[in-house]
Amino acid sequence: MDTALDxxxxxxxxxxxxxxxxxxSDEMKQQVYILLSVQKGTFLYDRDLGxxxxxxxxxxxxxxxxxxxxxxxxxxxxxxxxxxxxxxxxVSVAVNGERMDVAVRRGExx
Numbered sequence: 001m002d003t004a005l006d007x008x009x010x011x012x013x014x015x016x017x018x019x020x021x022x023x024x025s026d027e028m029k030q031q032v033y034i035l036l037s038v039q040k041g042t043f044l045y046d047r048d049l050g051x052x053x054x055x056x057x058x059x060x061x062x063x064x065x066x067x068x069x070x071x072x073x074x075x076x077x078x079x080x081x082x083x084x085x086x087x088x089x090x091v092s093v094a095v096n097g098e099r100m101d102v103a104v105r106r107g108e109x110x
Contacts, residue, residue: 001021001022001023001027002021002022002023002027002030002031003019003020003021003022004019004020004021004022004026004030005030005034025095025096025098028074028076028077028095028096029095029098029100031074032071032074032077032093032095032100032102033100033102034049034050035049035050035051035070035071035074036051036053036067036070036071036091036093036102036104037050037102037103037104037105038050038051039051039052039054039055040052040070050070051066051067051069051070052066052069052070053066053067053070053089053091053104054089054104054105058084060082060083060084063082063089063091064079064081064082064091067079067082067091067093071093076095076096077093077094077095078093078094079091079092079093080092080093080094080099088103089103089104089105090102090103090104091104
């Protein structure tokens with residue numbers, strides 16, 4: 001079980017302003033989102049958390065390899081594609097067979 005986060009990375013709350021928790025498929029999707037969208041080395045408490053996807057430049061093959069590496073400890077998650085449209089990098093992942101897209105922001109110094 002994991003505490004739910006909103007898209008800004010803050011704790012998500014229910015209609016009564018209480019934290020709520022995720023489990024099962026929703027928890028796995030949140031873990032995939034965090035692993036791909038957090039730049040590796042930027043989380044103070046776990047420098048190995050995240051990926052180097054945003055720093056991989058414009059080579060889609062390299063980006064896909066880095067995404068696979070970030071998710072290697074999650075056998076339920078499989079990278080199924082990478083695309084760049086209008087400057088936005090999107091990694092498509094199947095989590096237990098269900099597709100999700102994760103938009104990855106490029107590093108600030110790029």
